[in-house]
Amino acid sequence: MNCFCCGGEMPDARKVKIRRWRDLDPAVIKPGSAAYMSYTEEMTFRWAVVCAGCYSTLDNAYGVARIAGQSFNISGSSRAGKARTLTEEQYREWQRREAKKLGVDLQDD
Ligand SMILES: [Zn+2]
Numbered sequence: 001m002n003c004f005c006c007g008g009e010m011p012d013a014r015k016v017k018i019r020r021w022r023d024l025d026p027a028v029i030k031p032g033s034a035a036y037m038s039y040t041e042e043m044t045f046r047w048a049v050v051c052a053g054c055y056s057t058l059d060n061a062y063g064v065a066r067i068a069g070q071s072f073n074i075s076g077s078s079r080a081g082k083a084r085t086l087t088e089e090q091y092r093e094w095q096r097r098e099a100k101k102l103g104v105d106l107q108d109d
Pocket of ligand 1: 003005006007052053
């Protein structure tokens with residue numbers, strides 16, 4: 001599995017509610033436009049896995065950090081060391097459950 005922030009391979013991960021932090025420039029982004037839709041899409045918290053290094057960088061008072069040239073923000077419920085640790089196997093299990101919800105059947109290789 002790969003880290004949502006740095007893209008690095010990791011043996012185990014922290015499961016966090018995270019979003020990419022983007023600055024909104026109202027001059028170029030208008031509500032209803034494609035740019036605005038992608039902005040709100042990215043600014044929505046979602047579950048993802050990050051490596052231990054990125055988690056410790058993100059786990060600060062504001063839950064905001066700049067990693068690999070991008071800003072990320074983790075939700076309050078994922079801060080203060082509260083993020084669950086997932087092994088590769090637990091991660092796959094979680095992905096399978098998510099896929100099932102979407103009606104996709106992931107085969108084990
Ligand atoms: Zn990372």
